[in-house]
Amino acid sequence: MQSNHRAAPFGPAVQGRLRVILASWIFVFSLLFTAFGTAADAQTYSFSSVTVAGNQRVDSGTILSYAAIPRGQPVSAAQLNSAYQRINESGLFESVALEPSGSTLRITVVEFPTVNRITFEGNRRVDDETLANTIGSRSRYVYSANQAEADAQAIAEAYSQTGRVAARVTPKVIRRGNGRVDLVFEIFEGDIVELERVSFVGNKAFSDSRLRRVVESKQAGFLRQIIQRDTYSEDRIAFDRQVLRDFYLSRGYVDFRINSVQAQLARERDGYFLTFNLVEGQRFRFGNITTSSEVPEADAQAFQDVIRVRSGAYFSPTDVENTIARMERLAIQQGLDFLRVEPEISRNDRALTLDVNFKLTRGPRVFVERIDIEGNTTTLDSVIRRQFDVAEGDPFNPREIRESAERIRALGYFGNADVQAREGSTPQQVVVDVDVDEAPTGSLSFGGTYSTSSGIGLVANFKETNFLGRGQTVNLSFSGASESRVYQAGFIEPAFLGRDVAFSLNLGYYETDNANSEYDTQNANFETGLTFPLSEQSTFKAKYLLNWTDMQIDSSVAGGIVTAEAARGGLFTSAVGYEFTYDSRLTGLNPNAGVLLSFGQDVAGVGGDATYVKSSARAIAQTKVWNEEVTLRATVQGGAISTFSDYDTRVTDRYLLSNRVLRGFKPDGLGPREIDNATNGGTTSDALGGKFFAAAQFEAEFPLGLPEEYGIRGGVFYDVGTVWGIDGATNVAAGNSVVQNDPDLRHVVGLSIFWDTPIGPLRFNFSHALKKETYDEVQEFDLTISTRF
Template sequence: MTNTFGAGAATTVRRNKFSFPLAAAIFAIVSGVSISAPEMTLAQSYVFSNVSIEGNRRIPAGTILTYAGIAQGESVSAAELNEAYQNIVNSGLFETVELTPRGGTLVIVVTEFPTINRISFEGNRRIKDDALTEIVQSTSRQVFSPTRAEADAALISEAYSQQGRLAARVTPRIIRRSDNRVDLIFEVFEGGNTEVERISFVGNTAYSDRRLRQVLQSKQAGLLRAFFRSDTFVADRIEFDKQVLQDFYQSRGFVDFRVTGVNAELARERDGYTVTFNVQEGQQFKFGEITTVSEYEGVEASVYQDVAKLKSGSIYSPSDIESAIARMERQANREGRDFLRIEPRITRNDRTLTLDVEFVLSRGPRVFVERIDIAGNTTTLDRVIRQQFKVAEGDPFNPREIRESAERIRALGYFSTAEVNAREGTRPDQVIVDVDVEEAPTGSLSFGGTYSTTDGFGLAISFRENNFLGRGQSVGVTFSGATDDRTYAVSFTEPHLLGRDVALNFGLSYSETESSYSDYSSLNGSFTTGLTFPLTEKSRLNVNYKLAANDLTLDSGATVGSLLTAEAAEDLRYASSIGYKYSYDTRISGLNPNAGLLLEFAQDFGGVGGDVEFIRSTGRAVAQTKVWNEEITLRATLKGGAISMLGDSNSQVTDRYLIGSSIMRGFTPDGIGPRQYSAGNYDDALGGTMYAVAQFDAEFPLGLPEELGITGGVFYDIGSAWGLDQSAGDVLYEDASVRQVVGVSIFWTTPIGPLRFNWSKALEKEEFDKEQTFDLSIRTEF
C-alpha cells in the first residue's frame, strides 16, 4: 500500500533494533555524555510522500497508519519515528515490526500474530479442563498474544495456589499450524500439596493451642493427609481463621481480643508451612447492670426489660445482645410498633471487668422494603430464596433481620457464595435488597462400607438431592446391607409447605432382618408422613402418621420358647398410628457456646385402622458442657420408653425394646431384659415393654499429636428393660433389675467417619445377660 506524504532520508527502525543515531541519542540521555554527531543526526526530520505497508493480511493498512500517528506532509523527527514504531508494537497485533525510511517513502513491514486455533491443557489432574477454560482469558479464533498467554499461565498457577499447591508451574507453548494459526497449549506441572505442618499460637493463656486449633478451618497435616484438603495452606483460609478466632474469643467475653499478626513460614522444600498466630487476649468481661429505657411514647421499658432475659454476672457475648434485641423486636411486632428502634449502649467498667448494657427504645425512621432483587440463581427458584426472608416488599426495613436472612440463605448449602446488601430505593424512605448468589452442587451419590460387631461388614449406597429441581426440596434413596440385614429407604421433604415455616415429609422403607443373635427373621415395611413446625424460638413440634407391616418367621430347625413360637405363628399384621414429637433444643439459638440442652418427647397412638392398638411413649434428655478451659467435654443422657398394648392386642418381640449396645453399652443387642430360658433348649431375648437408661460420658485429649485425630473418654451406664404383656413360667427378669457398666473409649477421626471404640465391664448384671466387652461404632455427635 502506498500513500503520498513527502520526502526524506533513509533510516530503519526495527523491533528490538535501533539505528545508530537513535541508539546514540538514548545512550547520551542515560549516561549524560554529549555526542555531537548523533545529536545532529537525531535532529534531522523527515517528510514522507509515500508509505508502503507490507506483511499485513488481517489488519487493514489504515489501522496500522492510525497506530503510527504520522500526519501527511508534516515534519517527522527520528524520535517521533521511534514513537510510531512503539505505538504499532504496543497494539499487540504484530509479532515483528520494522520501519525503514527510503527517500520519500516510509516502508512498514509487519508480521501479524497468528490466530489461536484451539486451546488445550496438559498435565492437569486436580483441576479439569472445563474449569481451566473458564479461568484463562485467551480464546479460540482470537489473536494470539504472548503477554496474555503469560497472564493466563499466572491465573492457572493462582488457581492451584488456592488449592494449596504453591509449587505448581504453568508454561504456555504454541504449535504452529497452516494459515498463520497456532495451537496454544498450557503445560501444567501441578506439584504436591503445600501442607500446614504446624499451627501454633503466641500470647494465648486462657485457652491452649489444642483448643484453638479445633476452632480453625485450617488443620495440621496428619497421618491421613492424603484424604484431607483442610491441611493444605491457603492464604484466604488463614484470613478466615483470623475472623473465626475473633468470634471465638468475643463470644466468651474477651472483648479486647485481636490477632496482632500471622507468620507463615515456607519450608525450604516448599512442601510445608509453619503458621503462627500472634494473639492478644485481653481480659474477660461479664455483663454488669442490664437496664432498659424508653424514649418512645407509650412503650413500657419494663416489658422489654423482662423480654431481654440477660443476667448480670454472666459471661459477656455479642450474640446474647443480638438475641435480646431479636426478642424485643418480636415483642414490638406483637404490640404493632413496626418502627421501634432498639439501640444497645455499652458502658465499660475496667475496675470490675464488667460491661453495663442499656437498651434504648426509640422511634426509628419510617423506611420500607421497596423490593427484593435476586440474581445468579440459575437453578434455584426465586421463592426458595425469598422464603428465607421474614420481611416482604412493603414491610418495614430492619437491618438486623436482613443480616439474619443472609445467614439463613448461606445455611441452605445451595450456593457457593451468597451476598445480601441493601441500597437506597426510588425514594429516600425505601430500600432495595439485592441478593447475589452463585449456585453450588447440591446432589451427592455415595458408596460406603458399614461394620458392626454383631452383623459384620456391609455395603451402603445412597443418593441425595437437597435442592430437587431447584425447589428446595430434599429427596433421598438409600440401600444398606450386611451379612443378614438389608434395608431400602426413600424419603422426601418439603421444608416450606405453601410458603410457610412448615416442613412436610414422606418416607418409605423396607427391611429384611435375619438376626445373628436370635432364631427368627423379620420383614418390615413402613410408610410415614408428617408436618414439623416451630412453637417457640427453641422448640418444634412434629405430628405424623405411620403405617407399618411386620412379619415374624422362625429360622428353619430353630428351637424357641412358647412365647416366640406363638408370636411367629401370627399372620402378617399391620399397625396404623398417629403421633407427635416435641423437641426443645437450646443449640438452635447457640447462646452458650460451651453448653447445650436437648429435650425430646414422642408418643404414637396405634389403632387408627390396622390390626393392633397401642400407645408408645419415648423420651430423651441430653445435656452437655465443656470444662477445664473447654478441654474436657461432659455429657449426661437420660432416655426411656414404654409401650402399652390396648384391647386384645399383644406385642411382639419386634415391637418391644431390645436393649443393647445402641442404647446401653456393655451388652449385645439381646443382652438384657426379659428372656425365656430353658437350659440346653432355648435362650430367647424377648425385649421389654419399658426401659430406662442413664449414661454419663467424659471426653478428653490423650496428649497424642493432634494430627492423629485421637482422643479418649470414659463412660458409665445404668439402666434396665422390663415388663411383658404376656408371660410364662420360664420367663426371667421381668422386673426392673438394674445393670451397671463402666468403660473407656477411643475416638478416632478417619476418612470413613469418626469412629468410636468402646471397652466395657459390667459392674452389675444378671446371670444370663450377654455381656459385650468391645464395641466399634460410628461416633454420634450431640
Template structure:
C-alpha cells in the same frame, strides 16, 4: 601567572609546558562538541497523503489504521507518530511493528502473532485438564499473546499453591505449525506438598494450644498426611483462621482480644511451614446491668426488657446482644410499632470486668422496601430466596433484618456466593434490595461403608438432592445393606409448606432383618408423612401419621420358644397411628457455646384403622457442658419409654429392645426379658430375646484429650451406663422359662477411644458390666466406623 603543581607517576611534577598543552587540548575538545550538536530549534512534522500496510494476513488494514489513529493529509508531530506506534503494539495482535515515513507515504510493517491451534497441559497429575483449561485466558483459535500466556502460567501455579504445592512451576512454550499457527504447551512441575509442620499460639493463657488448634481450619501434618489436605499452607485459609480465632474469643467475653501478627516461616528444606499466631487475650468480661430505655410514648421499656434472655452475670458475647436486638425488634413488629430501632449502648466497667448493656429504642427513619430484585438464580426459584426474608415489598426497611436474611440465604447451601445489598429506590424513602447469587451443585451420589461389631460390614448408596427442581426441597434415596440388615428408604422434605414456616416430611422405607439374637427374621414396610413447626425460639412440635406392616418369619433354625412361635403365627400385622414429637433444644439459640440442653417427648396412638390399638410414649433429656477451659466434655442423658396395648398384644418386633446403642456393654437385645427352652437333658434348645414394654436408661460420659498431637485426631473417654428393660404382658403362650420380666438394673463402666480419620470417625469401646443377670449377653468390645466417598 601562578601554577598549581600536582603529582603524577609517583613524585614527578608537571611542568608548565605540559600544563599549557593540556589546556589547549581541552579548548579544542569543547569547541568540537558544540559544533557537533544538532539544531533542535524546531521539532519535525509530517504530512502523509497515503498509508501503506505491509505484513498483515488476518488483520484487516482498516483495523490497523483504526489502532494508529492517523488521518490522511493531517499534519502530525513525531510524538504523535510514536503514539500511533504504541497503540498498534498495545493491541496485542502483533509481534513487531515498524512505522517508516517515505516521503508522503507512511509505511506500517507488522508481523502478526500466530493463532493458537490447541492448548495442552503436560506434567499435571494432581489437577486435571478439565479443571485447569477453564481458568486460562488463552483459548484455541484465538491470537497467541506471550503476556497472556505468562499470566495463564501464573494462574495455573496459583491453583497449585491453593493445594499447598508452593514449589510448583509452570512454563509456557509454543510449537510452530503451518499457516502461522502454534500449539501452546504449559509444562507443569507440580513439586511436593508444602506441609504445615507446626502451629503454635503465642500469648494464650486462658486456653491451651491444643484447644485453639481445634478451632482452626488449618491443621498440622499428622500420621495421615497423605490423605489430609487441611495440613497444607494456604494463605486464604490463614486469613479465615484469624477471623475464626477472633470469633472464638469474642463469643467467650474477651472483648479486647486481638491478633498482633501471624508468622509463617519455611523450613530449611522448603518442604514445610512453621506458623505462629501471636495474640493478646485480654480479660474476660461478663454482662453487667441490662436495661432498656425509650423516648417513644407507645413503647413500654419494661415489657421489652422482660422479653430478653440476656441476664446479668452471663459471659458477654456479641451474639447475645444481636439476638436480643432481634428479639426486641420482632416484639415491636408484633405490636405494630413500625420503624422502631434498637441500638445497644455498652458501658465498660474495668473494676469488676463487666459490660453494662443499655438498649435504646428510638424511632428510625421512615424508609420502606420498594422491591426485592433477585438475579443469578438459574435453577432455584425466586420464592425459595424470597421466603428467607421476613419482610416483603411495602414493609418498613430494617437493615438488621436484611443482614439476617442474607445469612439465611447463604445457610441454604444452594449458592457458591450470595450478595445482598440495599440501594436507594425511586425516592429517598424507598429502598431496593438487590440479591445476587451464584448457583452451585446441590445433588450428590455417594457410596459409603459401615462396620460394627454388632451388624458387621455394610454398604451404603445414597442419591441426595438438597434443592429438588429448584424448589428448596430435599430428596434422599438410600440403599444400605449389612450382613444381617438391608434397608431401602425414600425421604422427602418440603421446608416451607404453603409458603409458611411449616415443614413437611415423608418417610417411606422397606427393611429386611435377620435377627441374630432370636430364631426369626422380619420384614417391614413403613409409610410416615408428617409436619413440624416452631412453637418457641428453642421449641419445635411435629405431628405425624404412621402406617407400618411388620411380619415375623421363621428363619428355619432349630427352634424357638412358644412366645416367639405364637408371634410368628400371627403373620404380618398392620399398625396405623397418629403421633406427635416435641423437642426443646437450647443449642439453637447459641447463648452458651459451651453447654446445651436437649429435651424430647413423643407419643404415638395406634388404632386409626390397622390391626392393633396401642399407646407408645418416649422421652429423652440430654445435657452437655465443657469444663477446665473447654478441654473436657461432660455429657449426661436419660431416656425411657412405655408401650401399652389395648387391642392385640405387643410382639418382639414392637417392644423396646435395648443393648449396644442404648446401654453399652451388651449385645443388641443382650438384656431384658427372655424365654429359654430346655430339652429333657437340660440343654438349651432356644434362648429368645423378647424385648420389653418399658425401658429406662441413664448414660454418663466424659471426653478428654490424651496428650497426643491434635493432628492425630485421637482423644479418649470414659462412660458409665445404667438401665433396664422389662414388662411383657401376656406370657400364657410360653413353652419355656420366662426370665427378667421385672425391673432389674444393669450397671456398666467402660473406656472409649475416638479417632477422627479421613476414612471416617472411629469409636472403640471397652466395657465391663458391674452388675448383670445370668443370661445377659455381655459385649466387652465394640467398634463402629462409617464413611462416605
C-alpha cells in the same frame, strides 16, 4: 602571629588563564548544541499517502487510526515515533516498522498468530480441565505473550494454594504455519509444602491443642496423604483469623486481637511453621442489663422482659445480637415500625464487666422497594424469597437482610450467595440484590457399613436436596447386611402450602433374617407428618403412622411366648402421634453447653389391630470444662407402652435395647426372656423386649496428649439401664419361666477411643458390666464405622 587566611592554590595570572580557557569551551559547546538542535528541528516529513502491509486480520483503517498521521502536513520525527508506539502498544502485533519513502509512509506489521491448541505438560496433580479454567488464553483467539505470562503465574498460584509453592510454569510456543501456534505450558509441580507446625503465642486461657481444633489449618501428620488442610493457604489463614476472633469474642474476651500471623518457610523449603501471635486481654462478664425507650409507644419494661441474658454471664456479641432480634420481633408484633434497638455498652475495667443498655429509638423511614434475584437457573425465585422475613413495601431492617443472607447460604444450594442492599428509586427506598451461584445438590453414592453387631453390609443412596429447584428433599436408599435388609424412600417439603411448616413422607420396608434368633420379621412402614416451629429452639411435629408386621418362627426351638405371638400373623398398626423437641445445642447462648429435650406419644387404635399408647422421652446435655479441653455429656431416656381394649403387645411392638442405648451388652442382649428350666443351667431364648425401658449414659471425652492432627482422643463412660414388662405370660411353655419381668438395673463402665479419620469417625468401646445376669449377652468390645466411596 598566625594568619586567619589560607594561601590561594594558584596565583592571579594562572587564575586568569583558566577563566579564558573555560569561557572558550563553553562557547564551543554552545555552538555545537545549537547546530544539533537546528538539524533535529529541520528533520520533518510530509506524506501524501500512508500504506499498510502485513496485516491479515486487523483492518488497515484500524492501524491508520492508531498511527494518526496527517496527509500533506509537516510531520516530525517525534510524531513518527509516537505513531509507532501507539500501534505497538495496541497489543495486536508482534512487530511494527515505519518506513518513510519520499512522500509515502509505509507501515509494515506482523500480526500475532492465532492459538491453535493449548496443552499442559507435566501436570499430574491437577487435571487439564481445571487448569484450562484457570487461564485466560483460549484456542482460536489471538496469541498474546503478556497473557501467556499471566496464565503461567495463575497456574503457579493455583498450585501454591494446594501447598506446592515450588511449582514452576513456563509457557512455550510451537509455530504451525499459516499464522497459527500451539501454546504449551510446561509445569514442574514440585512437592507439597506442608504445615509442619501450627502454634500460638500469647494464649493463656486456651491451650495450643484447643485452638488448633478451632482453626482450619492443620499440622501434617501420618495421614498427610489424605488430609487436605495441612498445606499452606493464605485464604485459609485469613479464615482462621476470623474464626479465632469469633471464638474469643463469644467467650467474653472483648479486647482480643491478632497482632500478626507468621508463616516461616523451612530452610529446605519443604515445610511451613505457622505462628499466630495473639493478645487475649481480660475476660468480661455482663453487668447491668437495662432497656430505655425514646419512643413513647414502646414500653421499656415489655422489651426488658424478652431479654434472656443474665448478669454475670460471660459477655458475647452473639447474645447481644440475639436480644436485639427478639426486641425487633416484639416491635413488629406490636405494630411499631422503624423501631431500632441500639446497644449502649459501658465498660467497667475494675469489675471486668460490661453494662448494656438497649436503647429503643425511631429509625429512618426506609422501605423495601423490591428484591432482585439473579444467577438461579434451576432454583425457583420463591425458594429464595421465602428465606426473607420482609417483602416489597415492608420497612427495611438491615439485620433482617443479614439473617436472610445467612439462611440462603445455609440452604446448601449455592456455591456463593451475595446479598446487598442499595438505594432505590428514592432515598426512602432500597433494592435488595441477591446474586447466587448454583452448586450441585444431588448425590448418588455406593458404600459399605460395618459394625460388631450387624457385620458387613452394603449401602446405596440417592439424595436430591433441591428437587426440581423447589427446595424439596427426595431420598432413596438401600442397605443390606448378613441379617437384615432395609429399603427406604423419603420426601420433605420445607414450606408446605407456602407456610413455615415442613411436610414429610416416609416409606420403608424392613426384613430381618437373624441367624442367632428364633424368628424372622417383615415390616412395612408408612409415616407422614407436619412440623411446626414453636420458637427459635423448639418444634412440634404431628404425625400419622401405618405399619404392617409379620413374624415367622422355627417352632421346633421357639418358646411359647414367641410361638403364640407369631401365630397371630400379620398385624396392622394405625396410629397418630406427636413429638415436641427443644434443642439449644446450635442456637443456644452458651457456646460450651447445650441441651436437647424431646417427648412424644403415639396412640395406636385409629383403625388397625393394635391398641396402645407408646410414650418416649429423652434428655441430652453437654458442656465443656477445664478450658474446654474436656467434654462432659449426659443422656437420659425412657419409654412406656400402655395397652387398652385387651390388646397384648408383641415383640415387634416392645422396646429392644441396642448397644447404643446401653453399652456393654449385645443388641437385645438383656431384658425379659423365656427360660427352659428343664435344661441343665436353663436354656434361654431370644430377648422378648419390654413394655418399659429406662437408660442413662454419662461420659467424658478428653485429650490423650497425642498430636492434635492425629484426631485421637480418649473417653470414659458409665451406663445404667434396664428393660422390663411383657404381655402374654399365660403363653409360657410348660416347664419354662420368664425372667427379667421386673426392673432390675444393669451397670456398665468402660473406656473409649475416638478417632476422627478421613473415612469417618471411629469409636472403640471397651466395656465391663459391673452388674449383669447369667442369661444376659455381654459385649466387651464394640467398633462402629460407616463410610461411602
